[in-house]
Amino acid sequence: MSRRLLGRIRSTAVLAAAAALLPLGSGTAAAGTAPAPVSSDYCKGVVAGQSSLPADAAAFMKAYCEWGADPDVPRYMNLFTDTGTLMDSGLPAPIGRLAIEAQMGSLLGAVDYHFQPVSAVSSADGRVVFVKARNFGTVGPESGPPGPAFDYITTHRLVLDGAKVEQGRRFWDQTELFRSLNPGLPNLFASLPAVRPAEPRTRDRLTAWNTRDSAALVEGVDDAVRLTGPGLGPQGLTGKREMRAYLERFFTRVHDLRLEPGNTVRRGPVTYREWVGHAELSKEGGTKRTITYGITERFTRDARGDVAWDLAFETLDLVADECEIGNLRRLLFPQLPECPSGA
Secondary structure (H helix, E strand, O other), X not given: OOHHHHHHHOOHHHHHHHHOOOOOOOOEOOOOOOOOOOOOHHHHHHHOOOOOOOHHHHHHHHHHHHHHHOOOHHHHHOOEEEEEEEEOOOOOOOEOHHHHHHHHHHHEOOEEEEEEEEEEEEOOOOOEEEXXXXXXXXXXXXXXXXXXXXXXXXEEEEEEEOXXXXXXXXXXXXXXXXXXXXXXXXXXXXXXXXXXXXOOOOOOHHHHHHOOOHHHHOOOOOOOOEEEOOOOOOOOEEOHHHHHHHHHHHHHHEEEEEEEEEEEEEEOOEEEEEEEEEEEEOOOOOOOEEEEEEEEEEEEEOOOOOEEEEEEOOOHHHHXXXXXXXXXXXXXXXXXXXXXXXO
């Protein structure tokens, strides 16, 4: 691709899309340093050819792990098909190959970034893969001193064509990244409300999310279930009442959910469910607005029968308004326009 073409497509709209996300994984190793090793235990096994995934999914995960250890633009683009698309938090619709590449060009140098898949679960045919990954590094250009450190978890739903991505979507909480730049950014779940006992109003999980029925969502939970999700930290929480309190806090800022089923993958002890659509939401006391939105759930049953429940969703739009989010993104991407005065 010519530099002139890249220059043309790096419009303000594309830069705004770039600032909305760090994609399936982006950035580059700091200048003058050796490539980071493939260091997650999962990736060590995958790169060594020890994968239980179907052949195409295993080949993709090997390439994904190797790219994450030593990121660059050409090899990132080689993870996608020619018509591959990417969807992420903050985007109104999936972006195509030219925008993905332009986004990568804008992001390079903004962070010293490392990406490590830590688990992957696929459908039986290997076409749909859910990947959990660790993203870490420091903010700042390659030539300057290291900036604030970041370390957060993402969930990726990938639809493969052969061993390459045809459709990618990432589920994560941008607040975890931007809090490294602004430590005062609130944690929506720092305190949880008291909740009264309630009976579930539905037995359908999609309806439970769309009607914000916390009692239905925790139906069947017992003290052996551990919930992890945005704002909870690695320890998570247990107990039906505590989980309902967590969901009710979420629902105080999410006024309307209009989700549809996405992909579901069941493999061994793990089940992933994807819910995608739109949500009307706001920060506390802020103006309500509708954005694209998605939630993933992962249920894992261990050998003893205990269940872990993991949620991935966005909270940045629940703790900051559009202008505040724009100012946060400008800390990483100064070329973005400033929020209008008085907005």
